[in-house]
Structure formats: C-alpha cells, structure tokens
Amino acid sequence: MPRRGSVKPVILTSNWTSFVIQTLLQALRERDPYTYGHCLRVARxxxxxxxxxxxxxKEQYETETASLFHDLGKLGIPDSxxxxxxxxxxxEEAVMRTHPVKxxxxxxxxxxxxxxxxILPGIRSHHERIDGGGYPDGTQGEKIPLISRIILIADTFDAMTTNRPYRNALAYEIAYKELKQFSNxxxxxxxxxxxxKAHPKWGEMEEEITDEFVSVQYKKAA
Ligand SMILES: [Fe+2]
Structure with missing residues (x-):
C-alpha cells in the first residue's frame, strides 16, 4: 500500500486524460484559434x-500528446x-522564444x-536544432529528445504550409525542399x-480540424 500523502506517479484513466487535454486545449482555442488548430495538425x-x-x-501516443501541448506556453505571450x-x-522575438519553457x-x-x-523534456526542447543553434538550451544532435526532433519537423512543415496574415502558405514542394535543405x-x-517518404500519403488527409478530430485522435491513442 502506498504511504498516505506520498506522491506516486499515477496513470490517469483515458477519460481523465481526455478531460485534462480538452480543458487545456479549450483554453488555447479561446486565446488563439490559429495556434489551437496548428497544435492539432502538428499532433496528427x-x-x-x-x-x-x-x-x-506508447511512444506514438507520447509524441502525439507532447505535440498537442508544445505551444501551450503561447498562452503566456502578450497579444501584441x-x-x-x-x-x-x-x-519581441526574444519574448516569443520563451514559449517552450512556458x-x-x-x-x-x-x-x-x-x-x-x-513528455515534458520533449516539449521544452521542440525548438532545439541539431547543430546546437536552437533554444532554450542550445542542446545538440541526439541529446535532443527524439520527441522534440519529430515535433520540430511536423511543426515547421505546418507553419510553412498554412496561411498567415503576413504571408501566404508555401506549396508542399517548396516546404519539402526547405526541410531537405536544413537537414543536419x-x-x-x-x-x-x-x-x-511518408508525407505524400498523408496529403489527402487535409480535412477540417474540429473538436471531434481531437477526441477521435484520443480514442485511437488511448
Ligand atoms: Fe513552438
């Protein structure tokens, strides 16, 4: 029997995990709908x-969950x-760069x-670069958690291929080229x-992001 008052790692039931996830994502959606949709697409x-x-x-599930929350710290970045x-x-760039730690x-x-x-270390390190030029810690190569290295690719690809107020989305082919160019x-x-190799197969999956999308992903993942 665990001692009373001792904190033991607890595996949340899939329902509780889902409630916590929905609550945090709802907060993000209220604050910035673009970042909310971005997190869902990156997670997928x-x-x-x-x-x-x-x-x-199990590792796929952890990667997906870390991706859902990688930019949650943007809740703490001023609207301006x-x-x-x-x-x-x-x-402003320096302030924005605090978001992984947040x-x-x-x-x-x-x-x-x-x-x-x-998944916390994976979330913290999602803007680290293989050459050590990333942030917040300047970690290099395989010392960067695998989850972070995966998120960075999905994250950058999504950022390049979606419309922003200051620029139009890049074509997939150009985004693929950028990923290749910055490999290593x-x-x-x-x-x-x-x-x-894998992404062209996913090109047909550009369905609209909805609440249902998250719960479906979570039912699959749990
Ligand atoms: Fe980020």
Missing amino acids: NARLLAQAAGLNE ILLKPGRLTPH SEEILRPLKDFSPFKL RQFDAKLVEIFL
Whole structure:
C-alpha cells in the first residue's frame, strides 16, 4: 500500500486524460484559434511520423500528446506579440522564444501523471536544432529528445504550409525542399527522409480540424 500523502506517479484513466487535454486545449482555442488548430495538425502529423519511424504505440501516443501541448506556453505571450501581423522585433522575438519553457511550466503540476511525466523534456526542447543553434538550451544532435526532433519537423512543415496574415502558405514542394535543405543543421536528417517518404500519403488527409478530430485522435491513442 502506498504511504498516505506520498506522491506516486499515477496513470490517469483515458477519460481523465481526455478531460485534462480538452480543458487545456479549450483554453488555447479561446486565446488563439490559429495556434489551437496548428497544435492539432502538428499532433496528427507528428504521430504519423513517429509511426513511420518505427516507434511503438506508447511512444506514438507520447509524441502525439507532447505535440498537442508544445505551444501551450503561447498562452503566456502578450497579444501584441502573439497576434502581431508583421515581423517581430528582436525584443519581441526574444519574448516569443520563451514559449517552450512556458509550455513546460504550465504543465509541470501534471509531471507525476502519465504521459506528462515523460513528455515534458520533449516539449521544452521542440525548438532545439541539431547543430546546437536552437533554444532554450542550445542542446545538440541526439541529446535532443527524439520527441522534440519529430515535433520540430511536423511543426515547421505546418507553419510553412498554412496561411498567415503576413504571408501566404508555401506549396508542399517548396516546404519539402526547405526541410531537405536544413537537414543536419536544423532537422534530424534521418527523420526528414522518413517524413518526405511518408508525407505524400498523408496529403489527402487535409480535412477540417474540429473538436471531434481531437477526441477521435484520443480514442485511437488511448
Ligand atoms: Fe513552438
């Protein structure tokens, strides 16, 4: 029997996981609908990339969950920066770059619960680059958690291929080229190769993102 008052890692039931996830995502949706939709699309593509890379079902689930929350810290970025339609100044860029650590901080109270226990480092490091030039810690190569290296590819691909107020979406072919060009600098080259082979199969999956989409993903994942 566990001692009274001791904090043991607890596996949330799939229902509770789903409630926590829905609540946090709802907060993000209220604050910034673009980031909400982005997180859902990244979660789907990151899970598919994890699957194509041979990760098991549990690892795919962890990758998907980390992806859903990778940008949650944007809740803590002022509107004047988060929703700015133009280019950010160096100061604003520095504020924006605090979001991975803010994501980790928001989720830290859940650190003793599965799957959050495992995914916090993956969330913190999702803007690290293979060459060590990323943030917040400048971690390099395989020292960057695998989940983060997967998220970065799905994240960048989605950012490039969706319309923003300050620029139109790039064509898929151009986005593929960018991923290749920055392999071994920004991205894990092996994962880019897997993504490029697998992604054309996902091109037909551009359905509209709805609440139902998340719960369906979660039913599949749980
Ligand atoms: Fe991010």
